[in-house]
Amino acid sequence: QQPVQSPQAVILREGEDAVINCSSSKALYSVHWYRQKHGEAPVFLMILLKGGEQKGHEKISASFNEKKQQSSLYLTASQLSYSGTYFCGTEGWGGADGLTFGKGTHLIIQP
């Protein structure tokens, strides 16, 4: 089932912080985060694994609550270049069915 992202959209001033949430109804093995700018392909940001391992971006952090099957992406001191649509992709146990992506969160950073 498709994970639910919140908020659907957010507008910030440059330098402000943002949190994007991703919630799933199924047990998760990993959560992936991607950013997509208008007219471009999604670009990898981060992977979080059950057990706490992470791999990802220097200036973006994330958390993974395995019990609640939730992940949050933290964008601190946002820059204009952070604007875009953020997608979480979830992978269930077994990993044999690919990623299921949420509908996305639109982030607009204003100067």
Add this chain to the structure above:
Amino acid sequence: DAEITQSPRHKITETGRQVTLACHQTWNHNNMFWYRQDLGHGLRLIHYSYGVHDTNKGEVSDGYSVSRSNTEDLPLTLESAASSQTSVYFCASSEGPEQSPYNEQFFGPGTRLTVL
């Protein structure tokens, strides 16, 4: 540099025609995926492959097929195009094995398909 390419980038076709979208990657990745992206739906998985001669159905596979005859290519075929298949199609690849914990996906530039 290694890359993933898609062709064509834009395609207009008519209802009922067979259409094939190409995806080619030079990373020697085992895993390849096809997604479609529509407003309000995000990215939805169509088909995927974990190696040569391996193919699997995704969430929205009806009306689509794929075949994997080599590591580099995973063409997506619309057997009889329908207006509901108007969308942007993204191909992606990642390293194997399929359950590797660091399976970040690299996306191609996308193909915009319009079915009239």
